[in-house]
Amino acid sequence: MEWYLPLIWAGVIGTAVAMYVIMDGFDLGIGILFPFARNETERDQMMRSIAPFWDGNETWLVLGGAGLFVAFPRAYAVIMPAFYLPVIVMLLALVFRGIAFEFRTVSHSKKGWSFAFVVGSTLAAFAQGVILGGMIEGIKVENGAYAGGPYDWASPFGLLCGLALIAGYGLLGATWLVMKTEGAIAVRARQQSKVFLIAVLVFMAAVSLWTPLAEPRIAERWFSLPNFYYLWPVPSVTALLALGCWYWIEKERDAPPFLAAIALFMLGYLGLVISNFPYLVPPSLTVWDTAAAPSSQIFMLVGTLLLLPFVLGYIVLVYWLFRGKVREGESYH
Amino acid sequence: MEFDPVLLARLQFAFTIIFHIIFPSFTIGLSAYIATLGVLWLRSGEERFQLLMRFWVKIFAVSFAMGVVSGIVLSYQFGTNWSRFSVATGNVLGPLLGYEVLTAFFLEATFLGVLLFGFNKVPRWLYVLSATVVAVGTMISAFWILAANSWMQTPAGHEFKDGVAYPLDWLHIVFNPSFPYRFAHMLNAAYLTTAFVVIAVGARFLIGERHIAEGRTMLRMGIGLTAILAPLQLVIGDQHGLNTLKHQPIKVAAMEAHWEGSKPADFHIFAWPDEKAGTNRYELSIPKGASLILTHKMNGLFPGLLSVAAKDRPPVATVFFAFRIMLAVGLFMIGAALLGAFFWWRGSLFETRWYLRVIAQSWWIGFVAVIAGWVVTESGRQPWIVYGVMRTADATSPVPGATIAGTLALFIVAYGIVFSFGIYYMNRLIAKGPDLGPDAAKETSEPGGISPIASTKDAGHGIV
Numbered sequence: 001m002e003w004y005l006p007l008i009w010a011g012v013i014g015t016a017v018a019m020y021v022i023m024d025g026f027d028l029g030i031g032i033l034f035p036f037a038r039n040e041t042e043r044d045q046m047m048r049s050i051a052p053f054w055d056g057n058e059t060w061l062v063l064g065g066a067g068l069f070v071a072f073p074r075a076y077a078v079i080m081p082a083f084y085l086p087v088i089v090m091l092l093a094l095v096f097r098g099i100a101f102e103f104r105t106v107s108h109s110k111k112g113w114s115f116a117f118v119v120g121s122t123l124a125a126f127a128q129g130v131i132l133g134g135m136i137e138g139i140k141v142e143n144g145a146y147a148g149g150p151y152d153w154a155s156p157f158g159l160l161c162g163l164a165l166i167a168g169y170g171l172l173g174a175t176w177l178v179m180k181t182e183g184a185i186a187v188r189a190r191q192q193s194k195v196f197l198i199a200v201l202v203f204m205a206a207v208s209l210w211t212p213l214a215e216p217r218i219a220e221r222w223f224s225l226p227n228f229y230y231l232w233p234v235p236s237v238t239a240l241l242a243l244g245c246w247y248w249i250e251k252e253r254d255a256p257p258f259l260a261a262i263a264l265f266m267l268g269y270l271g272l273v274i275s276n277f278p279y280l281v282p283p284s285l286t287v288w289d290t291a292a293a294p295s296s297q298i299f300m301l302v303g304t305l306l307l308l309p310f311v312l313g314y315i316v317l318v319y320w321l322f323r324g325k326v327r328e329g330e331s332y333h
Numbered sequence: 334m335e336f337d338p339v340l341l342a343r344l345q346f347a348f349t350i351i352f353h354i355i356f357p358s359f360t361i362g363l364s365a366y367i368a369t370l371g372v373l374w375l376r377s378g379e380e381r382f383q384l385l386m387r388f389w390v391k392i393f394a395v396s397f398a399m400g401v402v403s404g405i406v407l408s409y410q411f412g413t414n415w416s417r418f419s420v421a422t423g424n425v426l427g428p429l430l431g432y433e434v435l436t437a438f439f440l441e442a443t444f445l446g447v448l449l450f451g452f453n454k455v456p457r458w459l460y461v462l463s464a465t466v467v468a469v470g471t472m473i474s475a476f477w478i479l480a481a482n483s484w485m486q487t488p489a490g491h492e493f494k495d496g497v498a499y500p501l502d503w504l505h506i507v508f509n510p511s512f513p514y515r516f517a518h519m520l521n522a523a524y525l526t527t528a529f530v531v532i533a534v535g536a537r538f539l540i541g542e543r544h545i546a547e548g549r550t551m552l553r554m555g556i557g558l559t560a561i562l563a564p565l566q567l568v569i570g571d572q573h574g575l576n577t578l579k580h581q582p583i584k585v586a587a588m589e590a591h592w593e594g595s596k597p598a599d600f601h602i603f604a605w606p607d608e609k610a611g612t613n614r615y616e617l618s619i620p621k622g623a624s625l626i627l628t629h630k631m632n633g634l635f636p637g638l639l640s641v642a643a644k645d646r647p648p649v650a651t652v653f654f655a656f657r658i659m660l661a662v663g664l665f666m667i668g669a670a671l672l673g674a675f676f677w678w679r680g681s682l683f684e685t686r687w688y689l690r691v692i693a694q695s696w697w698i699g700f701v702a703v704i705a706g707w708v709v710t711e712s713g714r715q716p717w718i719v720y721g722v723m724r725t726a727d728a729t730s731p732v733p734g735a736t737i738a739g740t741l742a743l744f745i746v747a748y749g750i751v752f753s754f755g756i757y758y759m760n761r762l763i764a765k766g767p768d769l770g771p772d773a774a775k776e777t778s779e780p781g782g783i784s785p786i787a788s789t790k791d792a793g794h795g796i797v
C-alpha cells in the first residue's frame with residue numbers, strides 16, 4: 001500500500017495538470033490571439049466562445065496546487081519558494097485576465113480590459129513555461145528545503161520553455177476558434193493554427209535536443225538500450241499527429257485540428273514525464289521522498305475517486321449546454 | 334536595506350486574504366439571495382422577482398470574478414509564503430483544501446457558467462437549479478476552509494511526530510472544538526453583510542423614486558431577514574467567545590484588554606492598552622462587565638494577559654480595537670434591523686425618509702465587521718500559527734525579505750486597481766437598476782444573447 005500510493009497520486013496530479021493545460025490552455029490561447037482580431041466586436045465573439053467555461057477550466061489549476069499540497073507536501077514546500085517570483089507573476093496575470101471577462105463588458109471602453117486580457121493571458125502562459133523549464137533543469141535542495149536564490153529560474157532554457165508554452169497555448173486557442181466560431185474569425189484562425197503549429201514543432205524539437213544534451217540523466221533515459229526501442233514511437237507519433245493536424249486544417253474540418261492539437265500536447269507531456277519520472281523535484285526528490293502520510297493520501301484518494309466522476313459529469317453537461325458555434329455578431333452576453 | 338521576512342510574509346498574507354474575504358462575504362450571501370429570488374419567481378411567476386434576480390446576477394458576476402482570482406492567489410500562498418508550515422501541517426490541512434476543490438470549487442465554477450450565460454439557453458427550472466447549486470457550493474467552500482482555519486485555532490484529532498502533524502481521526506480534525514461556532518458565525522456574517530447591501534440598494538431606489546416595486550421588495554426581504562439574523566449573530570458570537578475562553582484564553586484576554594487574572598474584569602468601552610507597561614490607559618469601563626459576559630458571574634475570574642510571558646501574547650491593541658469595531662457594527666445592525674421591522678409593522682417603512690437615508694449609506698458596514706472579526710481571530714492567535722503547537726516565526730519559506738517586499742508592492746498596486754474598478758462598475762450597475770430598458774426586449778429575443786451584464790451605455794445617470 002505505502003509503496004504504490006504515491007504512484008497513484010502522481011497519476012492523479014498528472015491528470016489534473018494535463019486537464020489544466022488543455023482546458024485553460026485553449027482559453028489562455030484566446031488571450032494570446034486577441035491582438036490579431038480586427039476589432040472589439042470580433043473580440044466579443046472570441047471571448048463569448050470561452051466565457052461560460054474559463055472559471056471551471058482554471059479550477060484545475062487549483063486542483064493541481066491543492067493536490068500537490070495534499071499528496072506531496074514536501075514537494076509543494078520546495079517548488080513554491082523556488083519559483084516564488086514566476087508563481088506570483090502568474091497569479092497576478094491570472095487576476096487581470098480573469099476580471100477582464102467581466103470588466104470588459106461593463107466598462108465604457110473595452111480597449112483597456114482587452115489589453116489586460118492579452119497581457120494577463122500571455123504572461124501567465126510564459127510564467128508557466130518558465131516554471132516548467134526550471135523544474136526540468138532541477139531545483140537546489142538541502143535538508144528537504146529549497147536552497148537556491150530568488151532568480152535561479154531565470155535561465156535561457158526556462159525562457160525558451162516560456163515561449164514554447166505561449167506557442168502551444170496559441171495553437172490550442174486557434175484550433176478552438178476553428179471549431180467554435182465561423183466567418184472571418186474562423187478563416188483567420190486556420191492561418192494562425194498553421195503558424196502556431198510550426199512554432200510548436202520547432203520548440204518541441206529544441207526542447208527534445210536541449211534536455212538530453214544538458215541533462216545526462218535524461219539522455220540516459222531515452223538513448224540507453226532497451227529504453228530506446230520502447231520510446232522511439234513517441235517522436236514518430238508526434239510527427240504523424242502534426243501532419244494530421246495540418247491536413248485537417250487544410251480540409252477545413254471543425255473539431256479534428258483541435259483534437260490533434262490536444263494529442264500533440266499530451267505527447268509532449270508524456271515525453272517530459274518519461275524524462276523525469278520518478279522525480280517530482282528533479283534531480284533529488286522522488287514521489288516517495290515527498291509523499292504525505294499514507295492515511296492522508298488514502299482519505300483524499302477515496303474522496304477523489306468518488307467525486308471526480310461527478311465533477312467530470314457536470315463539466316461535460318455544461319460544455320454540452322453551450323455546444324455549437326458562436327455566431328458572428330452574437331454579443332458577448 | 335534590511336527586510337524582516339516573517340513580518341513581510343505576514344503582511345502580504347494578511348493583505349491578500351483580507352482582499353479575498355471581501356468577496357466571499359458578498360458572494361455567499363448574494364448567491365443565496367439570487368437562488369431565493371429564482372425560487373420565488375418559479376413559484377409565483379411574478380415579473381419583479383425575475384427582474385431582481387437578473388439585476389443581482391450582473392453584480393454577482395463582477396464580485397464572483399474578483400473572489401475567484403483572489404482565491405487562486407491564496408491557495409498558492411500556503412506554499413510560497415509558508416512552506417515550513419505546509420510541510421508541518423500538509424497531512425492534515427491538505428485534504429481539507431483538496432475536498433474544498435472537489436466538492437465546492439468545481440461545482441461553483443461550472444454552474445456559474447449556466448447562471449451567467451444560460452438564461453435563454455436552458456429551461457427555467459434548470460436555471461434556478463444552477464443558481465441554487467452555486468449558492469450551495471459557496472457554503473460547502475466555507476465549510477472546508479473554516480474547518481482548516483479552525484483546526485489552526487483549536488487543533489484536534491492529530492499527533493505531532495518530529496514536528497509534523499499526522500492525522501488520527503478525521504472527524505475530530507474537521508469538527509474541531511471551534512469549528513461549529515466559526516462556521517455558524519461566518520455564514521451568518523456573510524448573509525448579514527449581503528442583506529445590508531440589498532437593503533441599502535432598496536433604500537437608494539426608494540429615495541430616488543425609481544424601481545419602487547423592486548425597491549420595496551428588497552427592503553422587506555432584507556429587513557425581514559436581518560431582524561432575525563442580526564440578534565442571532567450576537568447569540569452565536571457570545572457562544573463563540575465562551576468557547577474561545579475555554580481553548581484560547583489569552584486571545585479573550587486580549588479582546589477585553591484584561592491584564593490581571595486575579596481580579597474580576599471590567600468591560601472597557603474604550604481603553605488604550607499599553608503593552609510595555611502591561612496595563613491600560615484612558616479606561617472608560619463598565620465595572621465587572623467582562624466577567625459578567627464571559628463567566629456569567631459578577632466576580633467571575635478568567636486568565637489575564639500577564640499570566641503568560643510577553644513573547645506569548647498577541648498584539649493586544651489590534652485585537653482589542655478590532656473586537657470593538659465588530660461589536661459596534663453588530664449592535665448597529667441589530668438596532669437598524671429592529672427599527673426597520675418596527676416601521677414596517679407600523680406601516681411607515683417606505684415613508685420614513687431619515688431611516689431610508691441612513692441605511693442607504695450603510696451598505697459597507699458588514700464588510701468592516703467581517704474584516705475586523707478575522708483580525709480578532711487571526712491576530713489573537715499570535716504568536717502561534719497553529720495554536721500552542723507551531724509559531725508563526727517557524728512557518729516561513731526560505732525566501733529573502735526583499736523578494737517578498739517587492740511582490741507585496743505588486744499586490745498592493747494590482748489589487749488597488751482591480752478593487753477601484755470593481756467597486757466603480759458595481760456601483761454603476763446598481764445605479765442603472767433592475768430595469769433592463771429598451772434593449773432588454775432585444776436581448777431576450779436574440780437567441781443565446783443573454784445579458785447578465787447588459788451594456789451600460791445609459792448607466793451613470795443613476796440616482797446616487
Ligand code: HDD
Pocket residue numbers: 055058059062350353354356357360361396397398399400401402403404405406407408409437438439441442470471474475478479519
Ligand atoms: C468563508 C468563506 C471563505 C474563506 C474564509 C475563504 N474563502 Fe476562498 N472562496 C470562498 C469562500 C471562502 C467562496 C465563496 O467559495 C469563493 C469566493 C468568491 C468565489 O468566487 O468563491 C472563494 C474562492 C476561492 C478560490 C477560487 C475558486 C474557484 O476557482 O472557483 C480559491 C482557490 C480560494 N477561494 C481559496 C481560499 C483560501 C486558500 C483561503 C484561506 C486561506 C480562502 N479561500 C478563504
Ligand code: HEM
Pocket residue numbers: 343344346347350351353354415478479481482485704707708711712715717718725
Ligand atoms: C478569509 C478570512 C480570513 C481573514 C480576513 C484572515 C486574516 C488574517 C490576518 C489579518 C492575518 C495576519 C495576522 C497577523 O500576522 O497578525 C492572517 C494570518 C494567517 N491566516 Fe488568516 N484570515 C482568514 C482566514 C484564514 C483561513 C481560512 C486560513 C487557513 C485555512 C488562514 C490561515 C492563515 C495563515 C497561515 C496566516 C499566516 C500566519 C500568521 O500570521 O498567523 N486564514 N490571517
Ligand code: HEM
Pocket residue numbers: 514515516518519521522523525526566567569570571573574577584659660662663664666699700702703704705706707708709710711713
Ligand atoms: C454582535 C455581536 C458579536 C459578537 C459578540 C461577536 C463575537 C465574536 C468573537 C468572540 C469572535 C472571535 C472568535 C475567535 O477567534 O475565537 C468573532 C469573530 C468573527 N466575527 Fe463576530 N461577533 C459579533 C458580531 C459580528 C458581526 C455583525 C459580524 C459580521 C457581519 C461578525 C463577523 C465575524 C467574523 C468574520 C469573525 C472571524 C471568524 C470567526 O472566528 O468566526 N461578527 N466574533
